[in-house]
Amino acid sequence: MQTAVSTSSLDVLNRVFGYSAFRGEQEAIINQVISGQDALVLMPTGGGKSLCYQIPSIVRAGTGIVVSPLIALMHNQVTALKLQGVAVAFLNSSLSFQEVQAVEGQLMRGELDLLYVAPERLCQERTLNLLHQIDVALFAIDEAHCVSQWGHDFRPEYIQLSILHEQFPQVPRIALTATADESTRKEISLRLDLGAADLFISSFDRPNIRYRVQQKNNARAQLLQFINSEHPQDAGIVYCLSRKKVDETAAWLAEQGIKALPYHAGLSANVRQLHQERFLREDEIVIVATVAFGMGIDKPDVRYVAHMDLPKSIEAYYQETGRAGRDGLPADAWMVYGLQDVIMLRQMLSSSEAIEEVKRLEQRKLEAMLGFCEIISCRRASLLGYFGEQPEPRCGNCDNCLEPVESWEGTTEAQKALSCVFRTGQRFGVNYLIDVLRGKLTPRIEQFRHNEVSTFAIGQELTEVQWRSVFRQLMARGLLAVDMDGYGSLKLTEDSRPILRGEETVHFRKDIVRAKKAPRRKKTSTVYSSYSDHSEEKKIWEALRTKRTELAQEQGVPAYIIFHDATLMEMVEHHPVSLHELSQISGVGASKLEKYGDEFLEVLMAME
Incomplete structure (x- = not known):
């Protein structure tokens, strides 16, 4: 002792x-x-x-x-x-x-x-x-x-x-x-x-994590494409805002052949415990969860954390994404984000019964989160800057660094959007406003006679998708507020006045329209594709993993508790042939050397 x-x-x-x-x-x-x-x-x-x-x-x-x-x-x-x-x-x-x-x-x-x-x-x-x-x-x-x-x-x-x-x-x-x-x-x-x-x-930087935010199009299809093309054999966590969405997403992923399990506070304690244990003990399990899942999970080989909905703050986002790549090997923080996220979170904030001081704090945190999503500069630099660090301006391992985003001068378009909100009485949602701007003569528009306002059909130069991007970014910047009426009606804020008067210019992020199939990552990006399919290293790697799984099942513990992936990879690289050489491998302490040394050496020698 x-x-x-x-x-x-x-x-x-x-x-x-x-x-x-x-x-x-x-x-x-x-x-x-x-x-x-x-x-x-x-x-x-x-x-x-x-x-x-x-x-x-x-x-x-x-x-x-x-x-x-x-x-x-x-x-x-x-x-x-x-x-x-x-x-x-x-x-x-x-x-x-x-x-x-x-x-x-x-x-x-x-x-x-x-x-x-x-x-x-x-x-x-x-x-x-x-x-x-x-x-x-x-x-x-x-x-x-x-x-x-x-x-x-x-x-x-x-x-x-x-x-x-x-x-x-x-x-x-x-x-x-x-x-x-x-x-x-x-x-x-x-x-x-x-x-x-x-x-x-210590620095908050997690250089092994790649931060990526995509505009939400078909979120499920985007998630499936991301998992299948980049992490088909990996453990991951998918976060959703509601329990219902967690259940539906987990069931849908399971239908697509992915071992996905739901986790939220609405499930019984026994089911939650079972799903958590499977996630810890089995390979390739994906947990779909609300924020009820994660704190206290120290599984080191989670290769990605995906967000299907926008977190409420940078702190929540950082903590949740931090569950990926705890072993220091490459991992992804992937998120889809869209206009509805902004509307929903702003509505939740507006209808909150918290005291004003708390609401103001939550407002600042939400604005920082929205700003992180909309920036065209390095995401890692923005994240670290939030926590008071002064990082390099470009990290080379986030989407904005790897695929630089363009911006466009959109003062006129901003004025048109804001004016349309005003001319229609500040009581309609985005879809209706886009129909007015694009000159779509619907029965509802005729009913309210908004085909007669000055903003009707003045926005035909942009597509519906482009206008949705404009409204999203105006809301993200606090130039438009969401009414508490439950319908997502938009209202002007004080900050919109200088834009309408022409005293300030507006630049928008040009959303990237992605190809249906994203390119695969380089083979070195994930642990399981680090070795070519028929190489000697791949055979040794698989043999070591099999031995680790056998021992873990015998002892009723998660495989990573026996040895982390990084330790196995070092064994593959250095191929120790004695207990002394094995003891030099990172993560092999005296107790584990005594318990498991001979069995892993046996595997390594059999592969010679």
């Missing part, structure tokens, strides 16, 4: 976790906590946050107490740590009374390096009394943004965690999150009483 305090963090990194060197600020953070100081850590998903509290818990005397919001996350991390030879357990509602007593006994006897606890259980008097009787190495508060009352993952029980500093003032605390703008950071610091903590901010 407990490692001597003198053990170095680098030794634990190498011996237990199988890595030869720290990444980024990991070492500074770990040394800060080992020395007994507090830390607030902002690090992107897949950046190695867990090691920042796991290693200090092993090095320091006592047991590290980890606050984790989801049972699934606890189970996965505890399972993985046990395979790495770490003495670890969890306390949550999934345990029986006898199992709880057994874990508490281990805790009292000083047999645990780490204990994972749900926040509501941690704050119970019984748990606090137990902790007062043992040596606590540290408190780690994972997913710390859950403390933010205005955040998308707010958990009321997180606010109670300030009690840790009050009752255990000498125990170091480390709060960690992958998603926090400046206001959320301040709220975390205030609510958790971390004012004296050192702040560690």
Whole structure:
């Protein structure tokens, strides 16, 4: 169990976790906590946050107490740590009374390096009394943004965690999150009483993720084309806004031969658990979900995250897309976005019963999200700029960098659209307004005599699709507002006045009309196509994966917990022939070497 305090963090990194060197600020953070100081850590998903509290818990005397919001996350991390030879357990509602007593006994006897606890259980008097009787190495508060009352993952029980500093003032605390703008950071610091903590901010950049936004045309067909052409054998997550759309999309994908499963809060707990376990344990599963799915999912080989509807904020988008490519290998963040998304989210915001201060904050977040979709410059630079970074102007790995988008001067067209809204009484939706602009004489237009207004038929130079793009971009910029009438009626805003008076010019993004079949990616883009079909490397890769699957099924754990894809790829590349050589492969620690070394060497030798 407990490692001597003198053990170095680098030794634990190498011996237990199988890595030869720290990444980024990991070492500074770990040394800060080992020395007994507090830390607030902002690090992107897949950046190695867990090691920042796991290693200090092993090095320091006592047991590290980890606050984790989801049972699934606890189970996965505890399972993985046990395979790495770490003495670890969890306390949550999934345990029986006898199992709880057994874990508490281990805790009292000083047999645990780490204990994972749900926040509501941690704050119970019984748990606090137990902790007062043992040596606590540290408190780690994972997913710390859950403390933010205005955040998308707010958990009321997180606010109670300030009690840790009050009752255990000498125990170091480390709060960690992958998603926090400046206001959320301040709220975390205030609510958790971390004012004296050192702040560690790693770059939010995930260079292995390719960000792409397409104009929504036939969303289902676009999604199917994306999956079939680029990720036919990959695990992925597809996000939809409503439960109904999740069910319909999952069923439709299944009809197309894709192993798709729904996940949302309307399903029973048993079904949700079954679908989540299949996603974690099987290859090629696609989860179609609302935002109820994802937090606490640390599956490293998710190769894409697709959004069928627009997220409400950059923070939500960043966190959801961050579930792709946690292993550092190439991954996609793909989204379709259209006019209806803008209308729906603006209506939801207008009809919200939140206090004005919250509504203003949500309005700013939505505007930032819309701006991200409409920009013609580098998407990664925009994303990182939102989180306060100053990145290079072009990343070379987003759609706008790879396929530069043109803009066009559309002041006249903007004036026509805005004038049409005004001339028709500011009580009609986009489709009706486009019919008026294009001079379409429908019974409804005749009924309201809008064939007699000055804007009738003045917009025949643009197609219906082009006008929809104009209205979408005017709404995205806040020049048009959506009425709360439920029909998507448009109204002018104050910001539209300078446009109508000719005092400001307007430039629009020229939407890319994509070919029906998008070109396939280069073969190196995904893990499964990294090797040519009949190459020796492909045969070794498949043999190693088969062995990993066999072991995972025998032990009832997800395959990636045995070894990540990146570890298998390194085995293919270096072809170790001894336990010593295998121990040099990244991700092969002492415990896994002992458990699995001979079996993987057997596979490698058989392929010689």
